[in-house]
Amino acid sequence: MVAGGPVIGSPPATKRPMLDSEMLARDGVFEGVDLTALAAVEGTPLYVYSPAMIRTRYRALRHALAGLDAGICYAVKANGNRAVLELLAAEGSGADIVSGGELQRALRAGIAAERIVFSGVGKSVAEVEAALAAGVGRFNLESLAELETLQSVARRRGTVARASARINPDVDALTHAKISTGRAENKFGVSIGEARSWFASAQRWPDVRLDGLHMHIGSQLLSLEPMHEALARMADFARTLLAAGSELACIDVGGGLGVRYREGEKAPSAEEYAAAIRHALGWFEGRILVEPGRWLVAEAGLLLSRVLLEKQGDTRRFLVLDAAMNDLLRPSLYDAWHDIVPLPVDGSGPQERVAYDVVGPVCETGDTFATARQLPRCQAGQLVAILASGAYGASMASNYNSRPLPAEVFVDAGRYAVVRRRQTLDEMLAGEQSTADWTSP
Ligand SMILES: Cc1ncc(COP(=O)(O)O)c(C=O)c1O
Numbered sequence: 001m002v003a004g005g006p007v008i009g010s011p012p013a014t015k016r017p018m019l020d021s022e023m024l025a026r027d028g029v030f031e032g033v034d035l036t037a038l039a040a041v042e043g044t045p046l047y048v049y050s051p052a053m054i055r056t057r058y059r060a061l062r063h064a065l066a067g068l069d070a071g072i073c074y075a076v077k078a079n080g081n082r083a084v085l086e087l088l089a090a091e092g093s094g095a096d097i098v099s100g101g102e103l104q105r106a107l108r109a110g111i112a113a114e115r116i117v118f119s120g121v122g123k124s125v126a127e128v129e130a131a132l133a134a135g136v137g138r139f140n141l142e143s144l145a146e147l148e149t150l151q152s153v154a155r156r157r158g159t160v161a162r163a164s165a166r167i168n169p170d171v172d173a174l175t176h177a178k179i180s181t182g183r184a185e186n187k188f189g190v191s192i193g194e195a196r197s198w199f200a201s202a203q204r205w206p207d208v209r210l211d212g213l214h215m216h217i218g219s220q221l222l223s224l225e226p227m228h229e230a231l232a233r234m235a236d237f238a239r240t241l242l243a244a245g246s247e248l249a250c251i252d253v254g255g256g257l258g259v260r261y262r263e264g265e266k267a268p269s270a271e272e273y274a275a276a277i278r279h280a281l282g283w284f285e286g287r288i289l290v291e292p293g294r295w296l297v298a299e300a301g302l303l304l305s306r307v308l309l310e311k312q313g314d315t316r317r318f319l320v321l322d323a324a325m326n327d328l329l330r331p332s333l334y335d336a337w338h339d340i341v342p343l344p345v346d347g348s349g350p351q352e353r354v355a356y357d358v359v360g361p362v363c364e365t366g367d368t369f370a371t372a373r374q375l376p377r378c379q380a381g382q383l384v385a386i387l388a389s390g391a392y393g394a395s396m397a398s399n400y401n402s403r404p405l406p407a408e409v410f411v412d413a414g415r416y417a418v419v420r421r422r423q424t425l426d427e428m429l430a431g432e433q434s435t436a437d438w439t440s441p
């Protein structure tokens with residue numbers, strides 16, 4: 001059985017507020033930790049996460065799913081930090097992985113192999129080998145070629161692999177085009193027609209037990225309408241398969257639940273999300289899996305950065321931070337909005353508001369966190385917090401412009417723990433070779 005932890009009878013979600021940005025602006029404190037003091041010790045840019053908030057989200061989702069035979073497979077790509085994974089493993093979470101690297105992360109964090117599902121449109125033979133060797137619970141297959149590969153690797157290893165067909169339900173997820181995955185023109189999954197043919201000739205792959213369906217229509221879903229539509233198509237298809245005598249042990253509805261990036265934005269609740277699943281699949285007697293990433297971690301994290309300088313251009317006023325697009329790519333990649341909160345500075349009273357282009361030091365015009373953002377006037381050396389950065393922040397960070405990866409810390413009840421050291425320059429440069437080392441392949 002993949003991904004679990006008891007759902008029925010799990011403790012109710014604790015009523016713990018998520019990050020309060022007004023309080024942050026007033027006191028500069030997150031989970032009892034003074035961020036100015038933290039930055040003085042650990043430096044900036046710095047990812048700061050609240051484990052309590054992640055735990056609260058996990059429990060809230062588990063609670064919302066109560067009554068369904070449902071498992072949560074956390075999407076490791078959202079934030080693969082070992083401490084985050086360990087925390088979720090301790091809560092009973094499984095994992096949704098998309099690479100051999102994520103497999104290692106999940107296993108090292110103590111997530112049981114049988115609670116891991118392996119998704120992704122292009123798994124290499126080596127990755128399939130490693131996943132089978134580890135005993136992952138299920139492969140989510142996205143093409144016939146992949147099904148053939150799984151068959152041959154499983155045969156060679158003398159094992160039977162469990163697999164789901166990822167269907168592409170062709171719905172518009174009403175999210176950013178670059179993170180929409182459930183339209184026919186997207187590279188993900190196969191049509192219901194193709195999946196039907198796989199099930200109809202399942203005996204062609206005797207070392208693959210094809211007994212599951214999977215979908216994932218996109219990320220940062222702020223409307224559940226597309227989910228309703230996709231779930232309905234999935235449910236219809238599942239009924240047809242069962243009526244045709246196919247075995248169906250698992251339906252995995254993917255992730256995608258959106259979060260509030262902007263004060264006042266409306267995002268669906270865990271209860272609404274679970275109600276959509278219950279409505280479409282309440283009848284299903286097998287296992288239901290969900291693969292949330294962002295929803296569990298985004299709002300539990302912030303990126304702490306220091307203002308390097310203020311710069312008045314001919315037409316725009318810039319606030320130059322020591323964080324950049326290599327640390328948090330979302331604004332550059334998707335024009336994503338993140339609330340930005342300047343932290344209080346000793347002795348300075350209320351500041352006039354200024355329209356800033358908030359930028360990083362990287363040599364790209366796209367290295368912009370916000371454009372014409374109304375913020376209280378800031379000064380060099382002041383700290384700012386870029387909110388809701390717990391998902392797809394550190395996990396998408398790079399060394400672009402030869403900038404070392406930032407550190408990551410947990411904060412809780414006035415204390416902090418470094419969960420990833422800042423990368424040193426030596427670590428960043430390790431592995432590069434002199435061109436003197438020529439050889440033949
Ligand atoms: C297959 C799959 N599952 C789960 C997720 C997690 O998505 P999210 O972080 O939006 O919940 C993704 C990423 O979008 C994905 O590709």
Ligand SMILES: N[C@@H](CCCC[NH3+])C(=O)O
Nearest residue numbers: 077179219220330391392
């Ligand atoms: N990286 C994206 C989400 C992609 C989800 C992966 N399928 C983001 O930051 O919003």
